[in-house]
Amino acid sequence: MDLKGLLLLALLVFEFSSLAYGNLVFPVEHKFKGRQRTLSAMKAHDDRRRARILSALDLSLGGNGRPSKTGLYYTKIQLGSPPMDYYVQVDTGSDILWVNCVQCKTCPQKSSLKIELILYDPKSSNTSHLVSCNDDFCTSTYNGPVNGCKPGMGCEFSVVYGDGSGTAGYFVRDYLTFDQVNGNLQTTPGNSNVIFGCGASHSGGLSSSDDDDALGGIIGFGQANSSVLSQLAAAGKAKRIFSHCLDTHRGGGIFAIGEVDEPKVKKSPLVANQAHYNLFLKDIEVDKDFLDLPTSIFDFGTGQRAIIDSGTTLAYLPSSVYEQLMSKVFSRQPGLETHTRNDHIICFDYDGNVDNGFPTVKFHFKESATLTVYPHDYLFEFDNEWCVGWLRTTSQSKDGREMTLLGDLVLSNRLFVYDLENMSIGWTDYNCSSSIKVKDRESVYKVSAHDISLACAVLIGRILSFIFLLVAMLA
Ligand SMILES: *[C@@H]1O[C@H](CO)[C@@H](O)[C@H](O)[C@H]1NC(C)=O
Ligand SMILES: *[C@@H]1O[C@H](CO)[C@@H](O)[C@H](O)[C@H]1NC(C)=O
Ligand SMILES: *[C@@H]1O[C@H](CO)[C@@H](O)[C@H](O)[C@H]1NC(C)=O
Numbered sequence: 148m149d150l151k152g153l154l155l156l157a158l159l160v161f162e163f164s165s166l167a168y169g170n171l172v173f174p175v176e177h178k179f180k181g182r183q184r185t186l187s188a189m190k191a192h193d194d195r196r197r198a199r200i201l202s203a204l205d206l207s208l209g210g211n212g213r214p215s216k217t218g219l220y221y222t223k224i225q226l227g228s229p230p231m232d233y234y235v236q237v238d239t240g241s242d243i244l245w246v247n248c249v250q251c252k253t254c255p256q257k258s259s260l261k262i263e264l265i266l267y268d269p270k271s272s273n274t275s276h277l278v279s280c281n282d283d284f285c286t287s288t289y290n291g292p293v294n295g296c297k298p299g300m301g302c303e304f305s306v307v308y309g310d311g312s313g314t315a316g317y318f319v320r321d322y323l324t325f326d327q328v329n330g331n332l333q334t335t336p337g338n339s340n341v342i343f344g345c346g347a348s349h350s351g352g353l354s355s356s357d358d359d360d361a362l363g364g365i366i367g368f369g370q371a372n373s374s375v376l377s378q379l380a381a382a383g384k385a386k387r388i389f390s391h392c393l394d395t396h397r398g399g400g401i402f403a404i405g406e407v408d409e410p411k412v413k414k415s416p417l418v419a420n421q422a423h424y425n426l427f428l429k430d431i432e433v434d435k436d437f438l439d440l441p442t443s444i445f446d447f448g449t450g451q452r453a454i455i456d457s458g459t460t461l462a463y464l465p466s467s468v469y470e471q472l473m474s475k476v477f478s479r480q481p482g483l484e485t486h487t488r489n490d491h492i493i494c495f496d497y498d499g500n501v502d503n504g505f506p507t508v509k510f511h512f513k514e515s516a517t518l519t520v521y522p523h524d525y526l527f528e529f530d531n532e533w534c535v536g537w538l539r540t541t542s543q544s545k546d547g548r549e550m551t552l553l554g555d556l557v558l559s560n561r562l563f564v565y566d567l568e569n570m571s572i573g574w575t576d577y578n579c580s581s582s583i584k585v586k587d588r589e590s591v592y593k594v595s596a597h598d599i600s601l602a603c604a605v606l607i608g609r610i611l612s613f614i615f616l617l618v619a620m621l622a
C-alpha cells in the first residue's frame with residue numbers, strides 16, 4: 148500500500164470515531180398535492196411507501212461461531228444486474244462492504260466452505276458505476292476533498308483488520324438485491340443502489356494461499372455512514388436497527404434488519420462517538436464475587452467499556468481482569484492439568500459436565516443489563532479437549548485503554564439487537580434455530596433461522612475486525 152492509501156486509511160479510521168448520530172427522518176413527499184385523494188389511494192400509497200421504506204430485511208446466515216468450526220458467520224448477498232451471489236462475512240466491527248474484485252490476483256477462488264466464490268466484475272453488471280473521487284460518498288468518507296482528485300479518477304479504499312489481513316481497491320456503486328420481509332416467513336426481493344469496495348489487492352490471511360475457509364468479502368455492520376445499513380437507511384429502505392442470533396448448535400441463525408417485536412430484549416446504552424459498538428461495563432461477577440476492574444487514567448470518569456463484535460471469535464480481557472478471571476475459572480478444579488495450544492489458548496481434559504464444574508460469568512452493563520456467560524459458552528471443545536475462550540487482550544485502543552472485546556463465543560445463542568436509532572444494544576438468551584418477529588409500522592412478521600453453511604473448517608482465535616491504528620501501520 149502506498150502512503151496515500153495509508154493516509155486515506157488513517158482518515159477512515161479516525162474519522163469514524165468522531166461521528167455524531169441522530170434519528171433518521173424520512174422525507175415525505177406529497178404525491179397527491181393539490182388533487183383530491185381517496186382514503187383507499189392514501190392507504191395504498193402508504194402501504195407501498197411502507198413496503199418500500201420500513202420493511203425488514205432477512206439475511207440468510209451460515210457458519211458457526213464455535214472456534215472449532217468455522218469461527219465466523221457469513222451471509223449471501225446479491226450484487227449487480229443481473230444479480231450475482233457473493234458470500235461475505237458478517238462483521239459488526241467494520242464499516243464497509245467489499246467483495247473480491249476481478250482485478251484481484253491474490254483473491255481466493257476456492258473455499259473449503261463449499262461455496263462458490265466469484266469475482267465482482269463491474270463490466271459484467273449493467274448497473275455498475277465507478278465512484279469518483281469527488282463523489283459525496285468519497286469526500287464525506289474522507290472528511291473532505293481527496294488530495295490530487297482529477298475528473299475520471301476513482302475513490303480508493305483500503306482496510307486492514309486486526310489480524311493483519313486487509314484489502315485495497317476502489318469503490319463502485321451498484322444494485323444490492325436483498326430479501327424484504329413481506330409476510331410470515333416470507334420475503335420478496337428488493338433492491339437499492341449501494342456503494343461498496345471492489346477489493347483488488349488482498350494481504351495477510353485474506354489472500355488465497357493461507358485461507359482455506361475463504362469468503363468473497365466482508366459486510367461491515369458498523370455505525371458509520373459508509374456501511375450498507377446506513378446507506379439503506381439514508382435511501383429510506385430500512386431503519387438503522389439490526390439483530391443477529393448466532394446458532395452454535397445448528398450453525399447459521401437469524402440476521403435481520405428492522406425493529407424486533409419479539410422476543411423482548413434488555414437494552415443497555417451504547418457509548419456515543421465510538422468506532423465500534425461499546426457498552427458501559429460496570430462489573431464482572433464470577434460465582435458471586437466481583438472482579439477488580441482496572442481504572443485507567445484515560446477513563447475520565449467514564450469507567451470500563453466492552454466492545455461487542457461479531458467479527459471476533461473469542462473474548463478478550465485486560466491482563467489484570469484476565470488473571471483474576473482465570474483463577475476463578477479454575478478455582479473449583481485445583482488438580483486440573485492444563486496446557487497451552489497455539490501459544491495462548493489454555494486447554495485441558497475434563498470428563499464431567501462443564502456447567503457443573505466451572506463458574507458462570509456475568510457481565511453487568513449500564514441500566515442493569517446483564518450478559519450471563521455459561522461455562523458451555525466460554526469453554527469450547529477442540530480435539531477431544533476443552534479449551535478456554537477467554538484470552539488476554541493484546542491490543543490497546545488509541546486512548547491507551549486495554550480492551551474488553553466480546554466476540555461470537557459470548558454473543559452466540561442469544562438474540563442481539565443493535566438499535567442505532569436509539570443508540571442501544573439489547574439482548575436475551577434465545578433459541579437461534581427458531582424465529583423472531585420483526586415489525587414495520589403496522590405489521591409484525593416472523594423471520595426464521597437459516598443455515599447456508601454446508602461444511603465446516605477449523606480455525607482458532609481469529610480477530611478479524613480490528614482495524615489497525617495508523618501507528619502500527621507506519622511502523
Ligand atoms: C440490466 O440487465 C437486467 C437483466 O440482466 C435487465 O433487466 C435490465 O433492464 C438492464 N438494465 C439496464 C439499465 O440496461
Ligand atoms: C451521516 O449521514 C447523516 C444523515 O445522512 C448526516 O446527517 C451526517 O452528517 C453524516 N455524517 C458524516 C460524518 O458524514
Ligand atoms: C426509542 O426511544 C424513543 C424515546 O425514548 C421511544 O419512544 C421509542 O419507542 C424507542 N424506539 C425503539 C425502537 O426502542
Ligand SMILES: *[C@@H]1O[C@H](CO)[C@@H](O)[C@H](O)[C@H]1NC(C)=O
Pocket residue numbers: 578579580581582
Ligand atoms: C429450537 O427451535 C427449533 C425450531 O423451532 C426446535 O426444533 C428446537 O427443538 C428448539 N430447541 C430447543 C432447545 O428448544
